[in-house]
Amino acid sequence: MTATPPPYFITEVDKQGLIAVSTAITLAFVWTCFGIRIWLRCRSVESWKLDDNFLAGATILSTAQSAVVFNAINAGLGKSIGFLSSSTLKEVGKNELAAQILYLSSLFLSKCAVLFLYLRLSPQKRHIYVTWTTIAISVAWLLASVVLVALPCSALDFWFKGGAKCSYLWLRWKAIGAIDIATETVIVLISVLMVAHINMRLKGKIVVIVAFSARLPVIAAAAFRLRYLHTTIESADRTLDGSYYAIATQWHVGYAIMSTTISGLRPFLRPFSKSGCHYSSSNGNSLPSRSGVEPQGQAYQLEALPGDHPSTSGTHEHLHLQAPIPVLRPDASTRNVVITGGETGWDDDMHLEEDATSRVSRESQQWIIKKRTELRVENTRLSDVSRTKSSRGHTIQRESRRAGQT
Numbered sequence: 001m002t003a004t005p006p007p008y009f010i011t012e013v014d015k016q017g018l019i020a021v022s023t024a025i026t027l028a029f030v031w032t033c034f035g036i037r038i039w040l041r042c043r044s045v046e047s048w049k050l051d052d053n054f055l056a057g058a059t060i061l062s063t064a065q066s067a068v069v070f071n072a073i074n075a076g077l078g079k080s081i082g083f084l085s086s087s088t089l090k091e092v093g094k095n096e097l098a099a100q101i102l103y104l105s106s107l108f109l110s111k112c113a114v115l116f117l118y119l120r121l122s123p124q125k126r127h128i129y130v131t132w133t134t135i136a137i138s139v140a141w142l143l144a145s146v147v148l149v150a151l152p153c154s155a156l157d158f159w160f161k162g163g164a165k166c167s168y169l170w171l172r173w174k175a176i177g178a179i180d181i182a183t184e185t186v187i188v189l190i191s192v193l194m195v196a197h198i199n200m201r202l203k204g205k206i207v208v209i210v211a212f213s214a215r216l217p218v219i220a221a222a223a224f225r226l227r228y229l230h231t232t233i234e235s236a237d238r239t240l241d242g243s244y245y246a247i248a249t250q251w252h253v254g255y256a257i258m259s260t261t262i263s264g265l266r267p268f269l270r271p272f273s274k275s276g277c278h279y280s281s282s283n284g285n286s287l288p289s290r291s292g293v294e295p296q297g298q299a300y301q302l303e304a305l306p307g308d309h310p311s312t313s314g315t316h317e318h319l320h321l322q323a324p325i326p327v328l329r330p331d332a333s334t335r336n337v338v339i340t341g342g343e344t345g346w347d348d349d350m351h352l353e354e355d356a357t358s359r360v361s362r363e364s365q366q367w368i369i370k371k372r373t374e375l376r377v378e379n380t381r382l383s384d385v386s387r388t389k390s391s392r393g394h395t396i397q398r399e400s401r402r403a404g405q406t
Contacts, residue, residue: 015243016078020070022247026254027066033261034059051116058109058257065102065253069246071095080240086160092239093159100149103253107180108142110256114187114215114263122194130193134186141179148172163233170233177226184219188212214259221252 008017037055041048072095076084084092115138118131149155153166163169191212195205225248235241
């Protein structure tokens with residue numbers, strides 16, 4: 001029985017296996033993190049948010065980009081250029097051009113996933129303005145990057161003709177990488193700005209900053225990718241030396257998506273749902289978080305008031321109070337006061353929904369109780385009733401006398 005040979009051999013002139021293994025590992029990590037995100041959403045009371053949609057889109061585009069890279073490997077990417085023909089180089093260039101566009105699109109969606117998470121957490125206009133500005137810059141960066149990548153002397157021309165024929169290729173990618181690193185830096189700094197004016201403990205602020213600082217290695221990955229890209233452009237054996245550039249690209253986009261999942265995990269966002277999760281405004285008022293989680297640290301335990309109180313079983317109780325006779329007129333008068341109290345409207349759908357919402361306090365051990373009480377006061381003067389009856393009797397007597405005279 002003969003053993004099946006491995007699909008790739010990693011040698012001095014063949015790095016295809018190294019590219020394939022790195023691409024498969026990063027793709028597995030990306031889908032593992034995305035599966036964790038889906039599992040957490042299924043177990044959580046929160047619904048699927050807009051930032052989750054961007055993360056799903058980034059995961060799908062990253063998968064398509066990995067598939068294109070595998071196709072480029074089969075075409076000859078990773079082998080020494082001496083073993084490849086002109087048609088093979090053109091095939092590698094076509095796949096690399098498609099992979100670059102998908103790579104840029106995946107990075108853009110991963111940025112949007114974090115930025116829209118900021119919009120969901122922070123209610124302050126300053127944070128919202130900075131976040132939307134970063135989103136607009138990222139959109140412009142994506143459009144400009146795609147145009148620069150697709151211009152003449154693109155990846156298709158580079159892999160076929162070499163770097164000597166494409167003098168502006170390195171300048172384009174330096175501009176693309178510089179804006180990419182700048183936006184990633186701003187994304188991390190927004191998290192610092194977001195917790196700077198929030199009323200929470202220092203430990204909670206550190207947890208939030210550390211969570212969103214998980215994107216800092218994305219900056220390092222982008223820098224390493226630019227370094228290997230420059231080496232590939234200057235190399236005479238671009239298909240072989242381009243192996244490390246391809247590996248750096250896969251780790252860059254893969255970790256960008258994985259860090260988005262890490263930042264959105266509930267343990268790191270828990271400070272926004274605990275006590276003190278209020279933003280202090282300029283006039284001293286408190287603004288709650290927009291994360292959909294009510295702050296639970298401002299709850300107070302209800303205590304029984306002294307004295308007798310109406311029952312809270314949901315039924316109405318009528319308390320008849322006999323007021324003292326006021327000395328206001330010479331004629332005697334009596335006042336009856338009826339007070340109807342208790343909880344009302346518990347059978348309405350709206351109140352049932354409010355009651356269900358109040359019991360949902362995320363992971364807190366306390367329940368939030370909402371109670372609505374209606375009081376109706378009826379005041380009746382018996383003297384008015386008796387006066388009305390006597391006037392009616394005088395009217396009947398007068399009418400009977402007139403009838404007798406006629």
